[in-house]
Amino acid sequence: MSQFRRGIAPELLLSQVQNTLPYLFVAGASDTALGKLPPAKVIAEYSRVSAANSEPGLESEPRVDALTHVEYFKLCLSAHFLTVGTPVPTDVDNQIRLKLWPRELPLEDALTMADFVLESHDWQVTLLSSRYTCGAPGTSWEKEAVSGHLGEWFTVAAGAYCALKQYSEPLATAKRQELFEGIASEVRRHSEVFGSLWRAEAGLACLRASASIAHNFGDLDRVMDLWDLDVGDRLRLEYYKLAALPFDSNRKLRYLGRLWVAGELYKSIIEDNAGSSAMAHENHRYFALRKPKCLRQSPEFFIPIGPFFDEWARKLAKALATPEGRLTEASLEVVEALKHGWNRLPHTLTYGRALRGFSEVHPELDLSLLLKTPAYRKVLENPQARFEKKWSEEALKLMDEIPSRA
Structure with missing residues (x-):
C-alpha cells in the first residue's frame, strides 16, 4: 500500500462509478467503443480484481485496497473522466489536481503519472x-471538439506541471x-475551433462553445492559483485569465481576442421577450437531475449544454x-425533477425548455400550474425554432459588440 495519504477508498470509488455508469459493467460492455476506452479498461480491471477478492478460493488476487500510489492515481483520474459528464460525477478533483502530488513523491512515480495525464488528453x-x-462544417476544424472534459484535462495537466x-x-x-506544450497546443485548438464558428456566423454553436x-x-x-504558481512562471504569464482578459501584461492581444470574446459571450445577457438569460446562468450542475436514476441507464441520456434542452428532452421522452x-x-x-429544478431556479430557461420538449412528445402532460406563471408560460409556449433563432441572432450581435469592451 502507498505510504501517502489518500482521499476516497478505492472500493467506494468503484461503487460510485458503478452507480452512475451501470451500463459500463454489463456483459459485453468491454466490446463497446466506450468499454474500449483506456479509462474504462482501468475501471474494468479494478472491478475484476474487486470481484475476485470477494470470491472464496481466490485469495491470491491482489487486493484493490493494496494499490500503489500510481495505480490509485490512475483509478481516480479514470473515474473522474468517465463520470464528469454524467448527472452524478465522482468527487476526486482535488486529489488528481493537487493532493496526489505530494512533495515526497518519487520522481519515477511523478513521471509515470504525468505520462498518464498526457495520454488522457486523447481519450x-x-x-x-x-x-x-x-x-464549423466545411473547415479543417469540423471534427475537432471543444468540451468540458478538456477543462478537466487542463487542470490535471497544470497540476502535473506545477508538481514537477x-x-x-x-x-x-x-x-x-512536454506538459506546457500540450497545454499550449490545446489552448490554440480552442481558439481555432471558436474562430471557425465565429467566421461561419454559427451563433448557437458559438454559445455552446x-x-x-x-x-x-x-x-x-x-x-x-491552487498551486500558488509563481507570477513569473511561463504558464501563468501566457495562459492565466485567457477567458477574462483580452491582453497580456504588455497589452498584446492574446489569440486574436477570441477566447476573451467567448468568455464575455458566456456572461452576456441574451435579450428575448420570451425569456432573457445568459449561458453563465444556464450552465450549472443541474442538481435536480441527479435524482432520476433512469438518466444513468444509457449514454444517450447525457445532459447537453444548456439552455438547449428541447431535442434532448424529446429523445428522452x-x-x-x-x-x-x-x-x-x-x-x-x-x-x-425538471419542475423542481425550475422552481428552484425560476429565472433560468433550461428546465423549461426541457419541459416543453417533453410535452411535445406527451401532450397529455399536466403543466397547468406552471402555465399560470406568466414568465413560465412564455418559455413553455415559445417554439424551439423561434427560441434558438433568437438566441443565435443575439449571439452574433453580441460578438460584434464585445470587442469594443476591450
Whole structure:
C-alpha cells in the first residue's frame, strides 16, 4: 500500500462509478467503443480484481485496497473522466489536481503519472459526454471538439506541471516542457475551433462553445492559483485569465481576442421577450437531475449544454415511454425533477425548455400550474425554432459588440 495519504477508498470509488455508469459493467460492455476506452479498461480491471477478492478460493488476487500510489492515481483520474459528464460525477478533483502530488513523491512515480495525464488528453470525450461543440462544417476544424472534459484535462495537466517543478532532474524539466506544450497546443485548438464558428456566423454553436471555453479556462486559472504558481512562471504569464482578459501584461492581444470574446459571450445577457438569460446562468450542475436514476441507464441520456434542452428532452421522452407511447413512472420522475429544478431556479430557461420538449412528445402532460406563471408560460409556449433563432441572432450581435469592451 502507498505510504501517502489518500482521499476516497478505492472500493467506494468503484461503487460510485458503478452507480452512475451501470451500463459500463454489463456483459459485453468491454466490446463497446466506450468499454474500449483506456479509462474504462482501468475501471474494468479494478472491478475484476474487486470481484475476485470477494470470491472464496481466490485469495491470491491482489487486493484493490493494496494499490500503489500510481495505480490509485490512475483509478481516480479514470473515474473522474468517465463520470464528469454524467448527472452524478465522482468527487476526486482535488486529489488528481493537487493532493496526489505530494512533495515526497518519487520522481519515477511523478513521471509515470504525468505520462498518464498526457495520454488522457486523447481519450475520446465524445463517448463520455454530449457537452461538446465541433468546429464549423466545411473547415479543417469540423471534427475537432471543444468540451468540458478538456477543462478537466487542463487542470490535471497544470497540476502535473506545477508538481514537477519541485524536481531538479533533467527528466522532470523535460516532462514539464512536454506538459506546457500540450497545454499550449490545446489552448490554440480552442481558439481555432471558436474562430471557425465565429467566421461561419454559427451563433448557437458559438454559445455552446463559449460555455466550454469559459469553464475550461476558469478551471485552468483555479489550478494555477491552487498551486500558488509563481507570477513569473511561463504558464501563468501566457495562459492565466485567457477567458477574462483580452491582453497580456504588455497589452498584446492574446489569440486574436477570441477566447476573451467567448468568455464575455458566456456572461452576456441574451435579450428575448420570451425569456432573457445568459449561458453563465444556464450552465450549472443541474442538481435536480441527479435524482432520476433512469438518466444513468444509457449514454444517450447525457445532459447537453444548456439552455438547449428541447431535442434532448424529446429523445428522452420517447425512450422512456411505453411501447404505446404513454408516460411511465420514469418519465414522470424526470418531469418532476425538471419542475423542481425550475422552481428552484425560476429565472433560468433550461428546465423549461426541457419541459416543453417533453410535452411535445406527451401532450397529455399536466403543466397547468406552471402555465399560470406568466414568465413560465412564455418559455413553455415559445417554439424551439423561434427560441434558438433568437438566441443565435443575439449571439452574433453580441460578438460584434464585445470587442469594443476591450
